[in-house]
Amino acid sequence: MTYFLLGIPAAFCLAASLMPFIPIAHGIFRMFDFCRLQIAAIATFLLILTAVLLPSNLYSLTFIGMSLGTIAIQLYYIIRFTPLWPKQSVNHDSDQQNAATFSLLVCNVKQGNEDHSRLARLIERRDPDIIILMETDQTWLNSLATVLDPYEHKVSCPQDNSYGMHLVSRLKMLSGDIKLLLNEEIPSFHCRFEIGDGHNFDMISIHPEPPIPHHDTIGRDAEILLAGELATKRERPMIVTGDLNDVAWSETTRRFLRISRLLDPRQGRGMYNTFDARIPFLRWPLDHIFHSQEFELVSISREPSVGSDHFPMFYEFSLVYENGNSLPDKPTEDDLEDAKSLIGTENGRSRKPVGENWED
Template sequence: MTYLSTALKVVAALLATATFLPLIPTNLGFVRSLDFPRLQIAVALVGCIVALLAISRDASALVLSAAMLAALALQASHILPFTPLAATQAKAADTCDAGDRGSLLVLNVLQSNRDYAVALDLIERQSPDIVLLLETDAGWQSAMAPLRVRYPNQVEQPQDNTYGLLFYSRLPLRDPTIRFLLQEDVPSLRTTIVLPGGEAVTFHGLHPRPPHPGHSSAPRDAELVMVAKEVAKTKGPTIVAGDLNDVAWSRTNQLFQNLSGLLDPRQGRGLFSTFHAQYPVARWPLDHVFFSEHFLLADMQRLGDIGSDHFPISVSLCRAPHAPARQDAPEASKEDHRDAREAIEAVQ
């Protein structure tokens, strides 16, 4: 029992440390990666608290249990906004005219995945207005050629470094541009999409590099801040989508929303965890669709496995004149603007 108690105390200390470390303002990849498994850490905390108190009530066990309860409360504060227990941030559309509705499919295909037919079948069945495919190389570009018939407007940037992107739209595009905002081998897309009713919507497709042990989060954070500030200046209807390599509850994501004023349809609805498709116990929300207050949410789904390590995510939006009156767009504070400056300075 002594050995088990000691082992549980070590685990308790590690779980508490893993919870509180991300509070440190740092770009260290190891620390920032701990933002990702908050749900998994929360579940482990519950189990460890119950197990430790069941076999030990000495002073150190009680202190560690109190620390774990505090850690659990902190983890819950991050996760609960992305459950049905919280209020929705992006409101649902009751009805939507065809000319005001647009649908988007985002899919990180996993570059080494060669189940091209599965992806094509999914796109055909879903029939979205626009498709954003990430981690696409020349093989994926060639395999997606049939899409060019149904989607006459394309932007293709295949790359063999897992950061290629392919974009297909049945809606007209204006000034589509591939940009390399911070790193010369990590592209992003900016374009204007014309809705069936004739209104122009600014679209950003992103896939920044992730933080991980030994790799700083600074480039990812700075790219998100740069796009957020650009969105804030645009002011019109806007959509930002992609594999952001960041979880919905992170400080960087909150900063992105506050600076851009964009809404997250996950809030009040669910996690919609898209990664890792093959490992249910290690799964969190990495693929995102944010949109401005000009839209209401018509539908949102996490779709099935297509052989990638990511699940596809599908979102349908309704452009509604009354939408801004129904929704409260996030706003940036002085601290947010300070953090944004520091994020950009960190990569200069």
Template structure:
């Protein structure tokens, strides 16, 4: 029993600390990694609290302290994920009626570059018939084996790469001023285009896939955060109806995503509807939301769903939105950044750019 008690203390302290660590403003991967599994940590903490109560009770002071800290940790973790539970009010309104002329639908799929089950992906796309298809982690092999999509999608933008950050965008709707940009890192592309809806309206599309804050990809979240917040600033400054989509390698409940939403004044259709976890498709107990869609107030939701497994470590995600600018006042984004938050955004972007420049200089010396 003594060994069991020691093990229980160690596990309790570990998960209490894992709750507190992300509160510290550090970008290191070993801190940021604990932002992802908040729901899993809540479940573990609940189980640990139950074990304490069953086997040791509240008689000893140490027991009471540990159980109290576990309780505080559970409350904090739930506070962070609360917006993405059914208990929270929704942020995006369901469109009263879907008008095909003003609607836009898309499938976003991280294909996992080494995955070879391309037929399953194409079959999912064939069934859903989205207006847009965004494929991530695409190299030349994937470009070759998905070229059948060109028969269905007359407009496309392609940037296949062998570093797991290639992107391909297919569209039934006309793409205008479509460009591949490298916002922070010279090896990490993003796609920017105007999409002409069937109604004739024009909206801006941003497709992103920054590096995750996990070795060996990156030792910190600095450049990922910088890319997301830079995209948020672009949306803010352009003041156009816009959609941001892709594998952001960040979870919906992170501080960075919240800053992105406040900066861009975009809405998250998952708020009040659920997690819509897309990663890891191979490990059911370790899943969280990495693939995202955000939209301006001018859009309302028709459909949002996670699609079946296609061989990747990500599930594809499908959404359909209606462009209803006349009803934009019915939806409210998060409050705009405070002066302090705006300063944080600017400093994060600057820090990410400086970090990339420093790494480039070091590579040139080598």
């Protein structure tokens, strides 16, 4: 009985670790990308139990081998989001006198979350220069009017399908466009801001579809990669942010970084798991910010819960242009071809977004 109780979970953990290697854009395979930390923790627990409870024989050695294989695979992906890995984006040097520094608060509010006051208090406390909110309907905007109205510049697209977005800024907004990249019901924001002595930077905010086990992930993957392609055409410093519904270590996100040549400030610092805020053991990094090499990171923090299933994230950046940031690897031919294929496939489909009726 002990062999069964240890062997089956060890085999499952190894299988779950191998599933994401299957190159099929479908939720049944992509879902195991999310829980790498949890799978590694379970495999470590099984490894210890096997060593303690079972005698040394072929069965126990097999179970130990499966657990070690699982841990090795998971560490390959998650170790870069620990202090054991070199930082991809450098810390801001406070001695730089001419640096232009600004802050952002990014939050998926959860459309059905009725506790609007908690987010309002967070905004008042943090007082960010730019606020990007996702899953906002008109009820949310009405409830936050008191704290958001003082911001002079805004882009707003409230919707009732969990894909609404709202952005406000005290930085001068030179342009703010709402674009429907691949789905007519999923907006994205494309803005240009002025900061400091006439310096400009661009920002793309996206909220692609979530992966679910019975549906393909082509829409999500294609939108993320399309944002990466847009970043390659940038003429100014750029930031891409939002609830990407993808984890920081997935193949899609890593491909995005190679294509866009943007940096992930979490690498070498921490995972900053933002979802699910309601379940401590089931958390992973879904809310992201990526930046071009002209920025340095001043601070990054996960904020307390505001009643949503996502934690808010607060960032401070400095636009310095020249620093010691190290760029990601260049994209391979496979990266470019796969991105083109996914974007072309999704662009040719006409359908409702996944998850738009979750609040019903």
